[in-house]
Amino acid sequence: MQTNFLVIGSGISGLNFALQAAKKGKVTIVTKKKLIDSNTNFAQGGIAAVLDQTDNFEKHVEDTLKAGAFHNNKKAVEFMVKNSAAAIYRLIDLGVEFQKENGKLSLTKEGGHSHRRIAFVGDYTGKEIERILVKRVKEHPNITILEDAFALKLLTQKSFFGERTARARNKANNLALPVMSRSELYNKTCIGAQIIRGNKIENILADQTILSTGGVGQLFLQTTNPSIATGDGTAMASQIGCKIKDIEFIQFHPTALNKNTFPKFLISETVRGEGAKLVNEKGENFMKNTHPLKDLAPRDIVAREIYQQQKTGQVFLDIRHKSREYLKKRFPQIYEKLKKLKIDMAKDLIPVTPAAHYECGGIEVDLNGQTNVKNLFAFGEVTCTGVHGANRLASNSLLEALVFSNQVAKNLTPNQKIKQTEFDAPKILRKNSKETLLAEKLKQEIKNIMWEYAGIIRNLKRIKKEAIPKMEHIAKELKKMNGTNQEIAETSNMAITSILILKAAYKRKKSIGCHFVE
Ligand SMILES: Cc1cc2nc3c(=O)[nH]c(=O)nc-3n(C[C@H](O)[C@H](O)[C@H](O)COP(=O)(O)OP(=O)(O)OC[C@H]3O[C@@H](n4cnc5c(N)ncnc54)[C@H](O)[C@@H]3O)c2cc1C
Helix, strand or coil: CEEEEEEECCCHHHHHHHHHHCCCCCEEEECCCCCCCCCHHHCCCCEECCCCCCCCHHHHHHHHHHHCCCCCCHHHHHHHHHCHHHHHHHHHHHCCCCCEECCEECEECCCCCCCCCEECCCCCHHHHHHHHHHHHHHHCCCEEEECCEEEEEEEEEECCCCHHHHHHHHHHCCCCCCCCCHHHHCCEEEEEEEEEECCEEEEEEEEEEEECCCCCHHHCCCECCCCCCCCHHHHHHHHCCCCEECCCCEEEEEEEECCCCCCCCECCHHHHHCCCEEEECCCCCHHHHCCCCHHHCCHHHHHHHHHHHCCCCCEEEECCCCCHHHHHHHCHHHHHHHHHCCCCCCCCCEEEEEEEEEECCEEECCCCCECCCECEEECHHHEECCCCCCCCCCCCHHHHHHHHHHHHHHHCCCCCCCCCCCCCCCCECCCCCHHHHHHHHHHHHHHHHHHHHCCCCECHHHHHHHHHHHHHHHHHHHHCCCCECHHHHHHHHHHHHHHHHHHHHHHCCCCECCECEC
């Protein structure tokens, strides 16, 4: 099969790109479950943007840099913030109905923001965006959708980047990626991906391949991310030589519901934005004296404080001062979910705990989504644009996914240069094969190791001496298998991505943002 643009992943970034690229050429979307299965579909709070006359770019930029511990790429932050309002209005044009009051967009607040600047749809913003984007891509004649299609690996050819092209790229590159070395000039070109569909392997050749495979939450025992978030994109990209950056910065959301749900159900930060307080078992509002922004301090700070408080008891959110009518209307999804679990948020305290939530780093890309492999682009949570620095500011991730996928769509054109090529295909193993059962077991081990060693507080000696060798052993076990399938490949991707995170965490000796060293 051949296409102009191969999009791997169907969250906000992949679908948003597909709709725009389809005006220029044929788009094929492959996604490993159904179209809606994505982190996007779980997003609750909203999208940050400068939409109010009393707000301004400088403040949003400053809040983003502060939350990111100034480890961010300022140019990328400015670029994102300047394009924030346009990204929201594009969604509105597509049919997303953000909440309004008196004809004006209602704006809410989350941790680390100095202004109310988050556009939202109830407490199910992501679900509504995903619903509209899915509807639009299904209607488009130039878009082919392959569901239950698992991207196994990226296909490459050796190529010569061209010294002149490389020099021009380096010059135009305002993100200041390191100048391409001579060895990088003789780089690989990505020409598509190998896919598992049913029991078959298929090669999809593409002029341009785009990774929009989302995050890595499933690498950790406790996470808010659904089962798709297994770090496949990072692993696949690293296997063909893509640069990976800042991957040690895993954001732990402070307020996942402390109940046995899979994944952990999130109690959106907008609940605190609308006045909820964090309290311990003694009823003390412990954030009051911890940070000037109190309950709305950046996530890394709140998560660590909860972690400390949990050594002596449970932690809760308290929003009982709001009326039932208000809570039902403002947080319909959360209200109903809690009700099912026999928690009445108008009367009861809500037990919360931190959980792995967001990958701040990832595949290094420039402002145009270009990786260091020719014809391979990436955007969304799988990337490191430098926007989030060492810790993401709330509601900046949907924004980043939109702004950068818009930018890639603007610049790409079909080039029709791919020649048919033969590729080896691995044997597909049965779902109940002994290898698959072993992979399932190893998946669980990976989650335990990552939670223990790469969690909220890290010990570098233990990462080096215990976690890395354990993870490398798991990766070897998986590599030895004489065939593959989705379960085995996902587990293998989890091991590869975990090793990248552990090694990067070990290298960073000092605490910064969400990398906190014991
Ligand atoms: C509970 C929750 C609440 C959140 N709330 C907010 C919020 O309020 N505001 C905000 O800005 N951000 C929020 N986020 C973060 C935000 O939702 C994500 O960062 C964003 O949706 C990522 O979009 P994406 O397009 O990069 O990836 P995703 O939406 O995760 O999509 C990734 C896609 O790639 C597919 N895929 C992965 N691997 C493969 C493979 N090997 N082969 C084929 N397909 C593959 C997946 O199936 C999926 O379709 C939240 C996240 C969670 C989990």
